[in-house]
Amino acid sequence: MTKQEASNPQKEYLDDVLAKITMVVNRGDKIMKQIPGLVKKAQKNKHEQEWFEASEVDDRIQKRRYGITLSAELAGISHTLLYQAEQDGRLPEPDYRIDKAKKVRAGYTMNQINHIRKVFGTAPKKPEGANAAIVGILNLKGGSQKTTNCHLLSQSLAIKGYKILLLDTDPQGSLSFFFGKRPDDNVHYEHTIAPFFLEDDEALTEAGHAPGASRSLHYAIQKTYWDNIDIIPSCLQNLNIDLMMPRVMDQSNVPLQDRIMKLRYGLLEVGKDYDFIIIDGTPSLNISTLNVVSACDVCFVPTPAAMLDFASTLQFTSLIGETIQTYGESGIYPNIPDIRYFITKYTSSSYAQFMGEIIRKVFTVERGDVLMNECHASDEIGKANNSTYSIYEQNPTEADNRKRLKSTIDMFDKLYSEMHDSIWETCFGGVARSPFTSKIDQIMANAELMADETAEASDEPIDTHGV
Numbered sequence: 230m231t232k233q234e235a236s237n238p239q240k241e242y243l244d245d246v247l248a249k250i251t252m253v254v255n256r257g258d259k260i261m262k263q264i265p266g267l268v269k270k271a272q273k274n275k276h277e278q279e280w281f282e283a284s285e286v287d288d289r290i291q292k293r294r295y296g297i298t299l300s301a302e303l304a305g306i307s308h309t310l311l312y313q314a315e316q317d318g319r320l321p322e323p324d325y326r327i328d329k330a331k332k333v334r335a336g337y338t339m340n341q342i343n344h345i346r347k348v349f350g351t352a353p354k355k356p357e358g359a360n361a362a363i364v365g366i367l368n369l370k371g372g373s374q375k376t377t378n379c380h381l382l383s384q385s386l387a388i389k390g391y392k393i394l395l396l397d398t399d400p401q402g403s404l405s406f407f408f409g410k411r412p413d414d415n416v417h418y419e420h421t422i423a424p425f426f427l428e429d430d431e432a433l434t435e436a437g438h439a440p441g442a443s444r445s446l447h448y449a450i451q452k453t454y455w456d457n458i459d460i461i462p463s464c465l466q467n468l469n470i471d472l473m474m475p476r477v478m479d480q481s482n483v484p485l486q487d488r489i490m491k492l493r494y495g496l497l498e499v500g501k502d503y504d505f506i507i508i509d510g511t512p513s514l515n516i517s518t519l520n521v522v523s524a525c526d527v528c529f530v531p532t533p534a535a536m537l538d539f540a541s542t543l544q545f546t547s548l549i550g551e552t553i554q555t556y557g558e559s560g561i562y563p564n565i566p567d568i569r570y571f572i573t574k575y576t577s578s579s580y581a582q583f584m585g586e587i588i589r590k591v592f593t594v595e596r597g598d599v600l601m602n603e604c605h606a607s608d609e610i611g612k613a614n615n616s617t618y619s620i621y622e623q624n625p626t627e628a629d630n631r632k633r634l635k636s637t638i639d640m641f642d643k644l645y646s647e648m649h650d651s652i653w654e655t656c657f658g659g660v661a662r663s664p665f666t667s668k669i670d671q672i673m674a675n676a677e678l679m680a681d682e683t684a685e686a687s688d689e690p691i692d693t694h695g696v
């Protein structure tokens with residue numbers, strides 16, 4: 230250390246701060262790795278399931294099981310055919326409960342129901358030859374409920390039987406975490422969209438991919454524990470995109486229009502295998518935000534029923550306007566999505582109702598600009614987030630308030646059904662939604678979720694004669 234350095238109080242101060250930060254980060258990293266083990270020890274004789282679930286995010290499974298009748302209905306086949314197919318080998322043998330002396334069925338997970346749909350060709354699909362619908366849930370306002378709605382919308386569409394690709398663009402990676410991908414633990418730079426944006430073939434070849442891998446998004450797609458939901462995860466290193474993209478693009482002389490449309494082109498290429506691509510946006514404004522906006526066919530803007538959030542949503546909207554104008558002045562006309570707003574943090578308080586009215590009045594120019602259904606505040610979301618299993622993944626029998634869980638699910642079902650229809654209208658034009666999709670909505674709405682569905686399954690005697 231030179232004399233000058235030793236006497237520089239600012240440097241000493243910064244060194245102290247850095248030492249402290251390094252210590253905290255090291256401790257935090259260490260404990261993150263040990264949390265699952267520690268939780269197991271601490272909770273050995275207690276039964277606080279939430280603790281376990283939140284700590285074991287990497288080993289997620291679908292724990293919700295649907296009764297036989299509901300499963301057959303959701304799969305679009307008869308109860309009788311389900312039994313027959315299990316006996317003649319078209320379908321695998323069902324799972325049985327291990328806590329019962331007699332052989333009784335455990336009910337079906339959504340993956341198993343989707344397998345039945347595959348075998349019998351009953352899953353709904355985008356129209357023949359259409360591109361996947363690219364849908365963003367975007368707003369610059371932090372905490373406006375983007376991630377929660379991406380998470381739940383993807384599961385709601387997957388329950389209907391569609392194939393979904395999720396794209397997490399937020400360096401915080403919360404959506405990735407919900408699907409068992411831990412940002413900066415098992416998700417690193419080479420697993421995110423960053424090498425695609427930065428044309429960083431070197432990083433990908435180092436990670437074992439073939440040369441040229443950075444030209445397509447295929448390298449980044451990961452399976453999740455939902456068979457029909459894949460994800461491109463995110464982690465903190467996604468921040469590199471904004472730091473380095475302009476330089477990379479300048480170096481390779483990419484025309485402006487192609488820079489803006491890069492993500493859209495990439496998603497359209499991998500989108501052949503999916504019905505819907507859903508993008509979780511970041512609460513920040515940067516180059517990739519504009520790329521994300523231009524990638525979408527439809528953009529849902531969650532708008533909390535509160536004044537500051539309303540103001541910030543207005544800024545987001547005006548930013549899109551300014552961007553179109555600036556591009557237009559340079560003779561560039563990138564893709565701009567059909568923008569639709571939906572009200573979040575909605576309650577029965579007179580303030581929320583008042584703000585809700587204002588949002589409707591301001592953002593509605595044509596019918597459908599603001600969705601009819603609001604996203605109401607519900608304690609069930611917080612509870613579900615603590616365990617990291619969503620409201621769609623809970624077994625109603627395990628809910629501490631089934632009535633409230635049911636009404637929260639009903640509320641989201643209505644909102645997502647409306648989103649489904651507006652996406653359909655924008656992306657698939659005149660093609661009517663599949664009658665089977667409407668039927669599934671109906672089945673879900675009528676299903677007595679209060680009932681112990683697995684008990685219903687278990688009470689059913691196994692008919693070995695093929696019904």
Ligand SMILES: Nc1ncnc2c1ncn2[C@@H]1O[C@H](COP(=O)(O)OP(=O)(O)OP(=O)(O)O)[C@@H](O)[C@H]1O
Pocket residue numbers: 370371372373374375376377378399403510511512574604605606607608610611614
């Ligand atoms: N309907 C709801 N009722 C109650 N709480 C909710 C609801 N939806 C989301 N939340 C909670 O609100 C908080 C913010 O939600 P979320 O993370 O989805 O917002 P976000 O817009 O993605 O935030 P960020 O800008 O940080 O990415 C979370 O704690 C979430 O659990």
Ligand SMILES: [Mg+2]
Pocket residue numbers: 375376377399403509510
């Ligand atoms: Mg988020």
